[in-house]
Amino acid sequence: MTNAIGHIVFETALGFMGLAWSETGLTRLCLPQSSRGAVERRLTRLNGIAGPDSGDPPRWVESLVADIRAYAQGEAIDFSAVPVDLAGVDDFRRAIYDAARRLAFGETTHYVELAKRAGQPGLPRETGAALGANPVPLVIPCHRILAAGGKIGGFSAPGGSATKEKMLGLEGVHVGPPPAAQASFGF
DSSP, rough: OOOOEEEEEEETTTEEEEEOOOSSEEEEEEESSHHHHHHHHHHHHHHOOSSSOOOOOHHHHHHHHHHHHHHHHOOOOOOTSBBOOOOTTTHHHHHHHHHTTTTTOOOOHHHHHHHHHOOOOTTTHHHHHHHHHHSBTTBBBBGGGEEEGGGOOOOOTHHHHHHHHHHHHHOOOOOOOOOOOOOOOOO
């Protein structure tokens, strides 16, 4: 459990999203789901948060919700200044998350490279596990980390790899095989 003091569920162009915060910063971000109820259940399961949205969120939370909505519309948003409360997160994961936060909108890297950037070379699987436990995806942009060979790799958020691919698409990043070339006509 985190020390969340408030939460909110809101609609975006991608679906319903939710977040929770403490006095120190963001503690949880739930990526898009098809219903408000699904996000509320996820917040309850992950944070023990129940009940209606908290009243009057702090100004930075209101700004973050507006930025997430803009991101969902395809705007290039920089979430690196969002305060994040990582109480209880070990040093290894903090290093991985810090390195991931330095990736800009539309910038990707691979698990091996991210581990190096975090000062943890040779630990790509552990890096993947740390990203799979990321409590605030999008703000810590784990969707920007690809598997070897530029493949999409896994994604622990609702919708899995399809959600990751959609988020990368919003940022102008396309993964997977290139489109087939038009067949030549034998004239």
